[in-house]
Amino acid sequence: MNISDWLTLRIEIALAVFILLQLIIKIFDLIRSNETWLRLNIAITFLIVLLGFTGNDSGSLFGGMFISTSFIIIEKTILAFATLLVLMQSYNWLKHHQHTPEFFMLLLTALLGMFLMLSANNILLFYLGLEMATIPVAALANFDLDKQRSSEAGMKMILSSAFSSGMLLFGISIFYGITGTLTISSWQEILRPGGLEVLALIFIMTGFGFKISLVPFHLWTADVYEGSPVSITAFLSVVSKGAVSFALARFLFNGVIMMQEFWVEILFLLSIITMTVGNLFAMRQTNIKRFLAFSTVAQAGYILLGLAGDPVNAPTSVVYFILVYMFSNLAALGVVEIVSFATQKEDLDDYKGFYNSNKKLAIVLMLALFSLAGIPPTAGFFGKLFLFTSGIHSASVVWLLFASLNLVVSLYYYMRLVRMMFSENNEKPLASIQSPLLSNIALIICSAGILFIGIFGGLYDYLHQLAK
Amino acid sequence: MIASVFYFLSFVSIFFAVMVVVSKNPVHSVLYLILTFFSIAGHYLLLNAQFLALVHIVVYAGAIMVLFLFVIMLLNLNAATEPVKSSLMKFAGAIAGGSLMLVLIAVLSKINSIQPAHEVNTQIGLIKNLGKILFTEYNLPFEVASILFLVAMIGTVILAKKNPHTS
Numbered sequence: 001m002n003i004s005d006w007l008t009l010r011i012e013i014a015l016a017v018f019i020l021l022q023l024i025i026k027i028f029d030l031i032r033s034n035e036t037w038l039r040l041n042i043a044i045t046f047l048i049v050l051l052g053f054t055g056n057d058s059g060s061l062f063g064g065m066f067i068s069t070s071f072i073i074i075e076k077t078i079l080a081f082a083t084l085l086v087l088m089q090s091y092n093w094l095k096h097h098q099h100t101p102e103f104f105m106l107l108l109t110a111l112l113g114m115f116l117m118l119s120a121n122n123i124l125l126f127y128l129g130l131e132m133a134t135i136p137v138a139a140l141a142n143f144d145l146d147k148q149r150s151s152e153a154g155m156k157m158i159l160s161s162a163f164s165s166g167m168l169l170f171g172i173s174i175f176y177g178i179t180g181t182l183t184i185s186s187w188q189e190i191l192r193p194g195g196l197e198v199l200a201l202i203f204i205m206t207g208f209g210f211k212i213s214l215v216p217f218h219l220w221t222a223d224v225y226e227g228s229p230v231s232i233t234a235f236l237s238v239v240s241k242g243a244v245s246f247a248l249a250r251f252l253f254n255g256v257i258m259m260q261e262f263w264v265e266i267l268f269l270l271s272i273i274t275m276t277v278g279n280l281f282a283m284r285q286t287n288i289k290r291f292l293a294f295s296t297v298a299q300a301g302y303i304l305l306g307l308a309g310d311p312v313n314a315p316t317s318v319v320y321f322i323l324v325y326m327f328s329n330l331a332a333l334g335v336v337e338i339v340s341f342a343t344q345k346e347d348l349d350d351y352k353g354f355y356n357s358n359k360k361l362a363i364v365l366m367l368a369l370f371s372l373a374g375i376p377p378t379a380g381f382f383g384k385l386f387l388f389t390s391g392i393h394s395a396s397v398v399w400l401l402f403a404s405l406n407l408v409v410s411l412y413y414y415m416r417l418v419r420m421m422f423s424e425n426n427e428k429p430l431a432s433i434q435s436p437l438l439s440n441i442a443l444i445i446c447s448a449g450i451l452f453i454g455i456f457g458g459l460y461d462y463l464h465q466l467a468k
Numbered sequence: 469m470i471a472s473v474f475y476f477l478s479f480v481s482i483f484f485a486v487m488v489v490v491s492k493n494p495v496h497s498v499l500y501l502i503l504t505f506f507s508i509a510g511h512y513l514l515l516n517a518q519f520l521a522l523v524h525i526v527v528y529a530g531a532i533m534v535l536f537l538f539v540i541m542l543l544n545l546n547a548a549t550e551p552v553k554s555s556l557m558k559f560a561g562a563i564a565g566g567s568l569m570l571v572l573i574a575v576l577s578k579i580n581s582i583q584p585a586h587e588v589n590t591q592i593g594l595i596k597n598l599g600k601i602l603f604t605e606y607n608l609p610f611e612v613a614s615i616l617f618l619v620a621m622i623g624t625v626i627l628a629k630k631n632p633h634t635s
Contacts, residue, residue: 016615019615019619023618023622061608062605062607062608063605065608065609066608099626102622102623102626105619105622106619106622106623109615109616109619112615113616116612122609124606124609125608125609125612128609128612128613128616129612131616132612132615132616132619135616135619135620135623136619136620136623138623139620139622139623139624139626139627140623142627143626145626145627154627194578194579195574195575195576195578195579196575196579198575199571199572199575202571
């Protein structure tokens, strides 16, 4: 093991060192001002993003327990970038919070957990990473310390994640019993469809289903998204969901590829219910955070459709979709965060006539909704397009038909919100809101991403090259 | 001999686990849970995992269950305060549980015999071997677990220290 091998671990080491350093700084109370903490952490996250573009990419460490490829590094960089945007948007909220340093420690550890989860080729390390990515976030969901809803969110999150981890572990232990090894990549030579294998796979898929909130495992989602602080809602809906989707893609194609025929069936059923229920419930929501929660549930259904592809196209289309989805959802939640911080209003009806008082924010929100709905000039269209083209590989006609119908349904409720913002009158309109500089920069980055990613088509080719 | 001990322990642990669920009084549930943990520790001993058995008793049966009992006593829960569940919930629960049992039976009936996947090192559960493997082969997960616990602690302390000004 020489230096260049260690460099494949550079992101994780840097992140761990920063987390521990912050703990020491906090213990000795060296930095008092919240704004200094914020700038420091935004700088750290930016550094983590930059680290993704340097040095040696592929390698394996600790006897094959930790692996890294260019593709995994790209996934990690996307997650780190999303975290950076979340941090920039949470500037206003954290400026006056009494536990700001702890917020960063918890958030960065969750990120570290996701990185380890993505690089793990050992199911034990994978599980530890998964826990590390959820337990700190449960504490973060409770970070509006004086609000009861926030406590409820934290409690629901920790209980549902504990339950789903139990499911996942049961499946993993059966796989371990069958194969006798914890190394994920060596499972694919041993595992063949059989009664016990199928049972284990169902349990593991259930565990994953909870984490990316697929129907029927979505019951915690809306409550947690509604109760958590908006930054954490953004982190959960983009970074957590993205990381687990990447991990699911890696698990399916590296661990149990031989059982593809079977898990495509599972994906088919889950995907259809997820899209339909997510869309139908999104229609009748009155709170914008719950509305976006169900919209993310529905989006997870399309991710499953993309996963039904071949081993190269499926991960590529999922990564591309998550990148696009990151920009769209963070733009939407960024606007919600600004509005919610300034006015404490989170109802959909409050957004009536939003364009009259806040023109720029309304346009950003409109772009985000267009992209989530998948309307052509925006990147969301291309994200969905690639998921569909990947899914055609093994998806049945019924599946594609359901997905297309659901796209139409989702168009209705996204456009309803746009229409409310632009053409309806509000008796008590929202005041004109002054948003902070960093939030504005984050929103501009998101809007640029929505507008330009789709137009520059080279990105998909680039990811496709890396996935091979 | 070992087979009969195994069956006895399995019966005891499953029986007490069922009792945890069905007993109305939360304190009884906790006491049954302690017995379940003891019988599972017996399973670990059968697998020659002495360290795991001891830790299991000390941590789960000792520390965690005492904590459970304290919480239950502080909340003053008893059979009378148990919330009434609607019959619809019970019906849905019965259907979900029944389908899971159906799947389990269907799967288990298809398995004829399970061969050990490979030769198992029977000495792996001894403290010396466990310590050695934890600091060599499984060094990375070991360190990762320590960060996880550290952060879980930070999160818990923050939540526990809510509103220091108002109290």
